[in-house]
Amino acid sequence: MSKLTELTIAAAREGLRAKSFTATELTKDYIEAVEKARILNAFVHETPDLALEMAKASDERLAKGDGGALEGIPLGIKDLFATKGVHTQACSHILDGFKPTYNSTVTQNLFDDGAVMLGKLNMDEFAMGSSNETSYYGNVINPWRREGSNAALVPGGSSGGSASAVAAHICAGATATDTGGSIRQPAAFTGTVGIKPTYGRVSRWGVVAFASSLDQAGPIARDVRDSAIMLGSMASVDDKDTTCVDRPVPDYEAALTGDIRGLRVGIPREYRVEGMPADIDALWTSGAEMLKARGAEIVDVSLPHTKYALPAYYIVAPAEASSNLARYDGVRYGLRVEGDDITDMYEKTRAEGFGAEVKRRIMIGTYVLSAGYYDAYYVKAQQIRTLIKKDFDDAWSDVDVMLTPATPSAAFAPGEITDPVQMYLNDIFTVTVNMAGLPGIALPAGLSHDGLPLALQLIGRPFDEETLFRTAHVIEQDAGFTARPQAWW
Amino acid sequence: MSVDQTTVRRIAKLARIKVSEDAVPALEGELNAILEWIEMLNEVDTKGVQPMTAVVETAMKKRDDVVNKGGIPDDIMANAPASEDHFFMVPKVVE
Numbered sequence: 001m002s003k004l005t006e007l008t009i010a011a012a013r014e015g016l017r018a019k020s021f022t023a024t025e026l027t028k029d030y031i032e033a034v035e036k037a038r039i040l041n042a043f044v045h046e047t048p049d050l051a052l053e054m055a056k057a058s059d060e061r062l063a064k065g066d067g068g069a070l071e072g073i074p075l076g077i078k079d080l081f082a083t084k085g086v087h088t089q090a091c092s093h094i095l096d097g098f099k100p101t102y103n104s105t106v107t108q109n110l111f112d113d114g115a116v117m118l119g120k121l122n123m124d125e126f127a128m129g130s131s132n133e134t135s136y137y138g139n140v141i142n143p144w145r146r147e148g149s150n151a152a153l154v155p156g157g158s159s160g161g162s163a164s165a166v167a168a169h170i171c172a173g174a175t176a177t178d179t180g181g182s183i184r185q186p187a188a189f190t191g192t193v194g195i196k197p198t199y200g201r202v203s204r205w206g207v208v209a210f211a212s213s214l215d216q217a218g219p220i221a222r223d224v225r226d227s228a229i230m231l232g233s234m235a236s237v238d239d240k241d242t243t244c245v246d247r248p249v250p251d252y253e254a255a256l257t258g259d260i261r262g263l264r265v266g267i268p269r270e271y272r273v274e275g276m277p278a279d280i281d282a283l284w285t286s287g288a289e290m291l292k293a294r295g296a297e298i299v300d301v302s303l304p305h306t307k308y309a310l311p312a313y314y315i316v317a318p319a320e321a322s323s324n325l326a327r328y329d330g331v332r333y334g335l336r337v338e339g340d341d342i343t344d345m346y347e348k349t350r351a352e353g354f355g356a357e358v359k360r361r362i363m364i365g366t367y368v369l370s371a372g373y374y375d376a377y378y379v380k381a382q383q384i385r386t387l388i389k390k391d392f393d394d395a396w397s398d399v400d401v402m403l404t405p406a407t408p409s410a411a412f413a414p415g416e417i418t419d420p421v422q423m424y425l426n427d428i429f430t431v432t433v434n435m436a437g438l439p440g441i442a443l444p445a446g447l448s449h450d451g452l453p454l455a456l457q458l459i460g461r462p463f464d465e466e467t468l469f470r471t472a473h474v475i476e477q478d479a480g481f482t483a484r485p486q487a488w489w
Numbered sequence: 490m491s492v493d494q495t496t497v498r499r500i501a502k503l504a505r506i507k508v509s510e511d512a513v514p515a516l517e518g519e520l521n522a523i524l525e526w527i528e529m530l531n532e533v534d535t536k537g538v539q540p541m542t543a544v545v546e547t548a549m550k551k552r553d554d555v556v557n558k559g560g561i562p563d564d565i566m567a568n569a570p571a572s573e574d575h576f577f578m579v580p581k582v583v584e
Contacts, residue, residue, distance in 0.1 A: 363501065
């Protein structure tokens with residue numbers, strides 16, 4: 001038999017139910033794969049003993065014919081999710097030693113469905129970054145390399161560990177979070193599938209907060225079906241998060257019918273930005289043609305405020321971050337650096353505990369919320385957010401889903417982008433979706449001229465993840481993306 | 490709008506982050522580069538536009554006003570850098 005780590009979640013699920021192999025065998029293969037791939041730095045904390053214990057419990061349930069939707073499936077968990085008794089530090093120095101006494105709603109849902117945890121995944125510190133170069137635990141390496149080159153590439157961010165681990169097949173799927181593109185951009189850079197659900201679909205309880213009005217958790221997986229299986233388990237109704245909606249979770253897998261006849265697909269013209277690489281432009285066109293060939297109607301739409309989404313985001317997100325991160329003061333958890341008095345202790349703790357990018361964003365956020373600047377910055381940005389959402393609301397009368405590129409480029413090299421604003425521009429196609437609270441999915445659809453994965457993004461109506469999955473599944477079938485990074489690690 | 494070095498020091502104080510004197514000029518430059526880019530928003534006429542308060546229009550959920558979890562001081566203190574008898578310990582704040 002070929003390696004069990006080659007199986008998708010859907011295939012492993014069948015194999016486990018048919019008793020072709022056990023959850024323990026599957027988990028052991030993954031533990032070995034994780035150990036072999038340490039050079040990628042995707043995991044910051046491995047939990048092999050816990051994984052084997054969970055797998056054993058899964059095997060007992062499977063033997064009785066029981067078992068949840070993810071019974072015995074080994075997953076990686078982003079370090080942003082609280083995991084009971086296990087390293088949870090948002091990959092920041094300031095949360096040194098933090099072990100929650102509870103699980104996040106998302107991890108609890110996954111464990112209740114039988115998932116096995118392999119460990120905690122690397123990420124940009126507090127989910128602030130687009131290249132996984134801001135983690136206290138060092139850079140994550142992308143398993144992909146340019147054709148004929150041995151040079152390292154970034155996996156994107158902030159869910160860089162999740163994306164790298166899924167692409168390298170060292171976990172079957174991974175949890176991730178997306179505040180401005182942190183699921184979709186790393187998925188795009190690694191040839192994996194990532195969905196950011198509608199704001200409110202997945203509980204944020206127990207997920208370390210970055211920007212509370214934008215943060216949303218979702219999966220990164222190998223294909224569209226696996227993403228649908230994982231989101232079905234992660235999403236729930238949750239009284240512990242007042243922004244989590246009281247809507248039943250649909251059967252996302254059932255949405256993969258392959259039938260998109262009559263679907264109206266919008267092509268937002270503002271996404272055709274200056275300097276877009278030719279292979280991304282070509283990918284976008286071919287994606288539209290695939291959908292048309294399957295009976296969809298392609299409609300030109302306009303979202304006039306698109307270019308203002310990113311600068312407005314860099315007011316809203318830092319403002320919310322500066323409030324959320326005020327809790328890290330060396331008193332209740334994590335790092336404490338002693339000082340002359342309490343203020344000195346706060347200031348020294350935060351100076352040593354936060355990395356440069358996090359400090360920069362806290363300071364921008366503090367400034368835009370400070371007396372005299374609140375209206376000029378924060379209120380203005382929230383007004384622009386209203387206009388961005390209105391652009392989408394207007395377009396939904398003409399289209400059911402929108403198709404765009406996921407990122408303005410393929411993966412780049414570590415250290416290649418040092419200017420913060422240039423780095424922020426990575427999220428130019430993804431951030432509008434967070435600002436309007438919509439669902440978006442990124443999926444690989446082709447390779448760049450130098451052999452790196454390129455992705456398309458589909459944007460949906462609020463709570464219409466099913467149309468995203470259905471449409472993405474059709475593109476996946478027709479694009480026939482089967483490329484894999486060569487296992488050099 | 491842009492920030493000068495005095496403002497950078499003031500923001501750092503408000504954010505409770507110790508910034509050494511020699512780090513101030515670099516921070517000034519970085520913050521101004523971001524603020525300059527954000528200036529683009531002034532092109533947009535937002536007169537009469539309501540600022541967004543929620544992306545999903547839903548009624549605020551309200552829980553029943555009952556105690557549903559409690560009596561877990563050990564859990565709450567478990568990660569404290571310094572504690573005694575279920576109190577967080579901090580440097581002296583009152584004389």
